[in-house]
Amino acid sequence: MKTASATPILGSKTKWxxxxxxxxxxxxxxxxPTGQTFRWKQTGPLQYSGTIGPHLISLKHHDNGxxxxxxxxxxxxxxxxxxxxxxxxxxxxxxxxxxxxxxxDSRFAELxxxxxxxxxxxxxxxxxxxxxxxxxxxxxxxxxxxxxxxSSLGNCLGHIEGFEFHQFPSLExxxxxxxxxxxxxxxxxxxxxxxxxxxxxxxxPGGGAEWLMSLRKLDLQEAVxxxxxxxxxxxxxxxxxxxxxxxxxxxxxxxxxxxxDTDLQLENEAMFQIDHSDVEVFFLLGLSKIATxxxxxxxxxxxxxxxxxxxxxxxxxxxxxxxxxxxxxLLFVAELPSQKAILPSDFCxxxxxxxxxxxxxxxxxxx
Numbered sequence: 001m002k003t004a005s006a007t008p009i010l011g012s013k014t015k016w017x018x019x020x021x022x023x024x025x026x027x028x029x030x031x032x033p034t035g036q037t038f039r040w041k042q043t044g045p046l047q048y049s050g051t052i053g054p055h056l057i058s059l060k061h062h063d064n065g066x067x068x069x070x071x072x073x074x075x076x077x078x079x080x081x082x083x084x085x086x087x088x089x090x091x092x093x094x095x096x097x098x099x100x101x102x103x104x105d106s107r108f109a110e111l112x113x114x115x116x117x118x119x120x121x122x123x124x125x126x127x128x129x130x131x132x133x134x135x136x137x138x139x140x141x142x143x144x145x146x147x148x149x150x151s152s153l154g155n156c157l158g159h160i161e162g163f164e165f166h167q168f169p170s171l172e173x174x175x176x177x178x179x180x181x182x183x184x185x186x187x188x189x190x191x192x193x194x195x196x197x198x199x200x201x202x203x204x205p206g207g208g209a210e211w212l213m214s215l216r217k218l219d220l221q222e223a224v225x226x227x228x229x230x231x232x233x234x235x236x237x238x239x240x241x242x243x244x245x246x247x248x249x250x251x252x253x254x255x256x257x258x259x260x261d262t263d264l265q266l267e268n269e270a271m272f273q274i275d276h277s278d279v280e281v282f283f284l285l286g287l288s289k290i291a292t293x294x295x296x297x298x299x300x301x302x303x304x305x306x307x308x309x310x311x312x313x314x315x316x317x318x319x320x321x322x323x324x325x326x327x328x329x330l331l332f333v334a335e336l337p338s339q340k341a342i343l344p345s346d347f348c349x350x351x352x353x354x355x356x357x358x359x360x361x362x363x364x365x366x367x
Contacts, residue, residue, distance in 0.1 A: 014077065016060070016068045019084075023358040025094050027117025030333055036121050036244050038131055038140075038147040039168070043161040053124070054088045055080035056165050089122045092323075101320050101327045108320075108327060111334050114343055118330045121244060125212035127168045127200075128229075129190035132237050133194050134187070142186070149185045153177065174198045180201050193232025200230050208354040212246075220248045222318030250324040252313045295319060303313040 019026075032040045032048045040050035047060035049072075056073035057080060074080035085091075094117065134146040154169035175198050182191035201208025215223040223246055227238035242248035295315045308338035320327035333339055 014071045016070045018062070019059070021067045021088070021090060023061060023067070023187075024068050024116040025090070026088060026119050027065070027115075028059055028061060030115060030118040030339070031121065034118070034329075034333055034336065035135075036133075037123060037128075038144050039127070039151060040248040041163045041165075042152070043163060049160045049163065051157055051165050051167055052080075052083045052168050054155075054157070056160075057084055058160065062161045072160060087122055089120060090328075094119060094326075097323050097326055098306065100323075101330075103328075104319060108331070111330060111343070115330055115333055115339060118333045120326050120329055122247070123245040124168065125215065125241065126171060128241050129197070129212065129227075129233075130174070130194065131251050132240050133190060133197065134233055136190060136193075136232070138190075146185070146187055146190070150174070171198065171201055175202055185268050196231035197233070201232050215242075216247045220251055223248055224251075247327060250317050250322050252316045252324060252328055267351065281367055317328070 028046060028048050032050075033042070033363040034246045037050070040048045043058060043061065047058060049056070049058040051057070054073075054075055055071065058070045058072065060068055062068050067079070071077055071080045096115070098108075098112045102112060130150055131143075131147055134150070135143050138146075151166045151168060152164075153173050154166040157165050157167055159165070174194075177195070177198075179191045182194060187194065198208075201211065204211035215226055220242060223242050224235060224238040227233050227241055228235060233241075234325060236253050239248075239251045239253040243251035243253070244276065294314065316324040316328055336342065
């Protein structure tokens with residue numbers, strides 16, 4: 001493991017500075033711990049820290065809610081701030097998007113009052129790809145452990161509140177890790193997909209990192225099709241990568257396994273939320289519920305064929321437009337147990353009524 005000792009360390013010199021971004025444009029608790037990335041750590045109350053390229057940065061909410069930042073390690077303070085603004089997608093105004101979404105969806109308008117600031121990140125495509133390969137059929141604790149292992153292969157940039165932070169390793173560094181190494185580290189079957197994907201990327205003309213970046217210039221379906229040529233990447237993972245790193249703002253991930261038996265899963269949702277830590281399943285269950293409860297209820301229980309998959313995606317885009325993936329992100333955040341606690345009880349009324357009616361029906365039938 002290398003430590004970037006030759007790079008200027010600014011942490012002892014830089015102070016907290018305003019990012020000139022309000023809490024309504026960026027809520028850190030509604031953005032970082034919601035499954036987009038597993039490389040940012042909570043390092044204090046309303047404070048999160050992570051790396052963007054060679055920059056180690058902390059973000060926190062000021063007393064008035066505005067977002068502040070501090071650069072702990074970077075070759076250039078100006079470059080660090082520029083990279084941070086790009087990573088946070090600050091060129092896209094949530095206020096403008098929320099206005100458009102709210103005009104077409106009264107439920108969204110109500111949710112936005114309580115959950116403003118849920119922002120979609122613009123991650124490095126390679127970093128995002130590897131993280132979502134780790135997330136396949138996995139739980140939060142194990143995903144985090146895997147991502148931390150991968151990250152540890154990069155240069156160490158510093159420590160904050162007991163956490164060690166690393167620059168994400170290059171494709172060349174990743175290629176030095178064998179499938180056996182990853183299996184020993186607990187990656188299981190995902191080890192072969194990661195190593196084979198790394199090998200496939202290395203064979204791309206001009207280099208795999210450049211090839212991934214080039215997907216930002218393609219249409220969504222072209223980007224998804226290209227990603228699906230990589231080992232272990234299916235339409236669902238490709239849609240996640242497209243949304244969170246490739247500027248495909250209307251990408252909507254949907255999963256066939258989670259879609260099936262949605263009614264049964266919704267019936268047991270309370271137990272699921274308490275006991276289940278599988279972030280991928282929970283994320284996709286949220287999407288299935290949003291689609292079948294609020295957009296196309298007539299499809300609840302239907303088998304999710306490729307044709308129906310397209311219909312679900314089209315329903316989101318038809319409702320919310322070219323930034324449908326951002327709308328879906330807030331709707332998903334609203335389904336998280338941690339956020340439901342701050343929502344008015346009437347947001348759950350439909351679920352309670354449905355559950356009560358079903359129990360009453362079962363009682364009448366002697367179930």
